Amino acid sequence: MTAISPRDILRSLFDAAVAAAQPAQALAAALPPPPKGRTFVVGAGKAAAEMAAALENLWPGPLAGLVVTRYGHGAATRSIEVLEAAHPVPDAAGQAAAQRLLALVGEAGPDDLILALISGGGSALLALPPPGVPLADIQTLYRLLLASGADIAQMNRVRKHVSGILGGRLAVAAPKTPMVSLLISDVPGDDPGLIASGPTVPDVSDRAEAQAILASYGIDPGPALRAWLASPLADTPAPDHPAFAGKQVRVIASPQQSLAAAAARAAALGLAVLPLGDSIEGEAREVAKVHAGIARSIRQYGLPVKPPCVILSGGETTVTLRAKGGRGGRNAEFALGLAQALNGLEGVFALAADTDGIDGTEDNAGAFVTPETLTRAQTVGLSAADFLARNDSYRFFEALGDLLVTGPTRTNVNDFRAILLE
Structure with a gap:
C-alpha cells in the first residue's frame, strides 16, 4: 500500500x-448541433453557473439566457446571466428567478433551441409558489420536509406539485420549441424527473401521492397548500402532454x-x-x-x-x-x-x-x-x-x-x- x-x-x-463530475468535462460530448434560430440557455442548481461557463467555451455560436444557483456558487460568464438564491429553503430571489426563466422560454420559437442546464438544488432555487400560496408557506413546507426524514424522492414528489415551474412546467412554457435538458444527477437511480424536481421533464406522479407523502410524515402544509393540493391544477404535466414532443433529456454526469x-x-x-x-x-x-x-x-x-x-x-x-x-x-x-x-x-x-x-x-x-x-x-x-x-x-x-x-x-x-x- x-x-x-x-x-x-x-x-x-x-x-x-468531484473532478469526474465537473461540467466542462461532462458537457463536451452531450451538446446538440446549433439551431437555425437562436439558442436560449436556462438553468438551475448548484452546478448551473459552472455549467453555463463551460457551455460558453464549448458552443460554436451565440448564446443568451440566465441560470440560477446557490449563493456563493456563481461562476464568471460572458453572455449568460447568473443569478443567486437561497438553498435549501427558498427565498424571494429564487421566486423572481423562476418567473424570469418562465418568461424567457416563452420568447423562444420553433426554429430556436433551449438548452436547460439542470443540477441538484434546483428544487429550492426554483420554488415558485402556485397561485394563492404565499412564499412563506412554501418555505415552511420545505423546512418541515427537511426535518422529517423523508428521502429525496419523496421530497421532490411533493415539491413538484406545489410549484409553478417544477414537474415539467418549465418545458410546457415553451410548447413548440426544441429543448435539450443537460442534467447532472444527484439522486439515487438518476431519475430525470427527480433531479431538481424535473422542471423540464414530464411527471408520472399525481397530487394524491404528494398528499399521501405529507400525511405519512405528519406534515400539515397549511390551509393554502391544502386547498391547492385538493385542486386538479396541482397535477403536473404527464408524459403524453404535447409540449414534450421534440424535447430531449440527457444525464451527463452521475454519482x-x-x-x-x-x-x-x-x-x-x-x-x-x-x-x-x-x-x-x-x-x-x-x-x-x-x-x-x-x-x-x-x-x-x-x-x-x-x-x-x-x-x-x-x-x-x-x-x-x-x-x-x-x-x-x-x-x-x-x-x-x-x-x-x-x-x-x-x-x-x-x-x-x-x-x-x-x-x-x-x-x-x-x-x-x-x-x-x-x-x-x-x-x-x-x-x-x-x-x-x-x-x-x-x-x-x-x-x-x-x-x-x-x-x-x-x-x-x-x-x-x-x-x-x-
Missing part, C-alpha cells in the same frame, strides 16, 4: 469523484461515474475496492452502522475483500431532527454515527462528504473519522452519543479539527463515502 497518509488518500478519492473515478484512483494506489453502489438511502446513523459492520467483517475475516482496501458508496441519506439547536448535515451525521459504531476499530479511517462542498447548510463538505476519534473526543470532554442525540455533528468534528472544508465545488453528484482499511 502507498505511503500516503490515510487522510490524504481519502481526500484524493473525494477529489477524483456512479464519480464513484468509478474514485475507484480507479484507489486501484492506482494499490487498494482493493468494495463498491456498495450509488443509491444508498436511509437514516444516516443507521446507514453508518451497516457500513461499520462491513468494515468489521473485513478487519476480522478478510471478507468480502482483504485489506488494504476501501469501501465506496454514494446516494443520499436522511436525517430526522431529534433536537433543536444542533448543527451538521447528513454526511457529518453519518461520520459521527460511524465513529460510534466502529468504536475505535484499529486501522479504519473514513470520509463522508457532499460532492457539492456543502453538507446541509454548513460551511463544510463533510468530516473525517479515525480510529482515535472517540478517544480524542473523550480527552476534551466530548461525548459522541450526546452530540449524535442532538444532531450536533458539526460541532463535534469542528472541536476535533476533523471537518473537511472545500468551499463550493460547483458540481453536485450527491454524497460520497469512503472507508479505508489499512
